[in-house]
Amino acid sequence: MLAGINPVTRVAGLILLTTPLLLSIDIVSALVALGCTLVAAPLCGVGPVRLLRRGWPVLAxxxxxxxxxxxxxxxxxxxxxxxxxxxxxxxxxxxxxxxxLRVLAIGLPVVVLTVGVDPTEVGAGLAQVLRLPARFVLAAVAGVRLIGLFLDDWHALGRARRARGLGDAGRLRRVLNQVFALLVLSLRRGTKLATAMEARGFGAPGPRTWFRPSTVGARDAALLVVCAGVAAASIWAAVALGAFRLLGA
Structure with missing residues (x-):
């Protein structure tokens, strides 16, 4: 159901859905929004098991x-x-x-709507749909992609220490040493990446062309309508039942 929907549209849909829920601290509006999210999750390709696995920070x-x-x-x-x-x-x-209920109603839609989002597609949407500066977008995409390497680097550093006979003794000292090593490795990788991007003309002035076109269409409009409708229905239900409490007052 979410295939082909622009990542920028997903973010806009999240804003439309979750922002009105911040106006009132009541049970009714949160229940309505949470119920709609749980019903829509399987339609978006996020089954119960996958929702629990991806949404455990929200559940915690x-x-x-x-x-x-x-x-x-x-x-x-x-x-x-x-x-x-x-x-x-x-x-x-x-x-x-x-x-x-409100934490679940706000957090779980983020889990559902961000499934399968690629950082490169997000960057293309930011540059082509929102018209953000290309330099900022390219730097942000490169940074996000580097974040995904941190965990692999951390495990590699741990294996290297054990291979050298350092073992797991002194956990605090081991963590501090690995953090420093990871910092040095990240700085070196960032410097090399910045040099490579400049050498390939990423910092050149003027308009840029994009390999991946990013457009919006009827499916994007439908998602925005659904998100706005869920938010409106949640607030309307709270007001109709007399449960609406502006900022919990």
Whole structure:
């Protein structure tokens, strides 16, 4: 379903979908948006297992934010527990549930809509659709691609240490040494990449041509309409049921 949709359109759709959800801290709007996301995820090629595997940081962050809101949220209603600055009340528990669902409703669409996005396609969209400066776009794409090499470099450094008999003794010292080595390696690689890009004319002034054309069409417009519709339906449901709370007030 997402095949052929411009990466810039996906980002715009995320903005349309998630920004209105920041206006209110209630359970209803978050439930509606989360339900729509879970229904649409398989249609976008993200099944339950893949959603759990890719979205585990969101799933881990949601209960943490909910617990902090339950302990330190705005008090109101009956008080269930109190200790120093901690006050667990009906209102703080309601806010905790709303925050828990809202983190999922905002984070999981990001997981779904960014699946299969290639950094090169993102760069092409930024330059050709949003008309951002080519120098900035090319540098950003190159930087993102280098980030993906950090993990491989980290494992390679660890294997090199073990091959030299250094082992895993003194974990803190080992981590610090590997971090410094990774920093030096990254600086050297970045310098070589910058020199190579300049030698190939990436820093030359004037308009550039692009190997991959980046365009928008009917599918992109449909995605924006769906995202805006989900956001509007979520807010409308909260207002209709009297659950809308502007910024949790």
């Amino acid at each position: 962050a949601a209960p943490v934010t909910a617990i902090s809101m339950a302990l330190y949220g705005s008090p109101g209603g009956a008080e269930h527990f109190s200790l120093l600055l901690i006050r667990v009340t009906d209102n703080s528990l309601h806010l905790a549930a709303a925050i828990f």
